[in-house]
Amino acid sequence: KTHLHCDLLVVGGGPAGLSAAIEAARAGADVILCDDAPALGGRLTYAPKDGVNLPDLVAEAQGLPSLRIMTWTACNGWFEDNWLPLIRGKTLYRCRAQQLIIATGGIEQPAVFRGNDLPGIMTAGAVSRLIRHYGVRPGTRAVILAGTPDAVVAAETLIEAGCAIAAMVLPRPLPRQEARIAKLQAAGCAIINGHVEEARGKMHVSEVRAGDQWIRCDLLVTSVGHMPAWQLPCQTGARLQCDDATGRISLERTREDIHFAGSVAGHAGLATVKADGRRAAAAALNGIWYQ
Secondary structure (H helix, E strand, O other): OEEEEEEEEEEOOOHHHHHHHHHHHHOOOOEEEEOOOOOOOHHHHOOOOOOOOHHHHHHHHHOOOOEEEEOOOEEOOOEOOOEEEEEEOOEEEEEEEEEEEEOOOEEEOOOOOEOOOOOOEEEHHHHHHHHHHHOOOOOOEEEEEEOOOHHHHHHHHHHHOOOEEEEEEEOOOOOOOHHHHHHHHHOOOEEEEOOEEEEEOOOOOOEEEEOOEEEEOOEEEEEOOEEEOOHHHHHOOOEEEEOOOOOOEEEEOOOOOEEEOHHHHOOOOHHHHHHHHHHHHHHHHHHHHHO
16 A cells, blocks of 8 residues: 555546646646556547557656556545545555546447347447457447447448448437448448347347348447446445436536546547547646645
8 A cells, every 4th residue: 555645646547638738738737647457548549549549649648747647447436525546456445635637438338129139239339449459359240320420430440350340220310420331331331220139049139120121230339328437436425317318428527626628528539539638637627726
């Protein structure tokens, strides 16, 4: 066991957390950035974005003398007065922070249809992680349920890995994805407007029904949206809320010294997420200087 003290603790090393930590450290705050993954970047490690150089962003963070980076480190809870246990290997770090930014991202939600728990059915993020992080191709012939742009990224990643895309099922149009979808269609992917109604197979998915069509496959990729990673925020007293009109779940913050940034705060899109990280850093800095 050992003790840590800092002006600001940032939990989550994705785009929002990195942006927040860099912004605060540039301003002179004593910052700790922790993430349970072996490398910083969050979804950028498996779904890279044009115009974003992750190694340069990480190098900038590593070059700031007042920023301590702790990867392979799980924040295991929150206790009164911003006392947080950080666990890395066999060491427990008892961290006390003046301000806290939670940037733990979102949790992909499963699609609901008959047979949705068969092996071979997985989310778009899981598919991209398997391929980019571990070099594992999860199937040879896939159907994509594309409710978000993440599904298009997964489809392109699967094609790079040598997997055929039998069909992409669109519950609704995906804005600003028309050109990428047209490229998939030109490569032989059928585009179906509708929903996946059922999946069948004995020990593994073997076919899915979209509308009145049965499509043979050994992989079904679903992407229907995210909800905030609520576990740590709710320990701080935050409350989950559901918008009945849109079905979206959000978090209501209840403390002035705890801030949410990025996807956990309901934001989407890389530029928006990074900007929200900087906003959270500015709010935390105001709290630090006031104290």
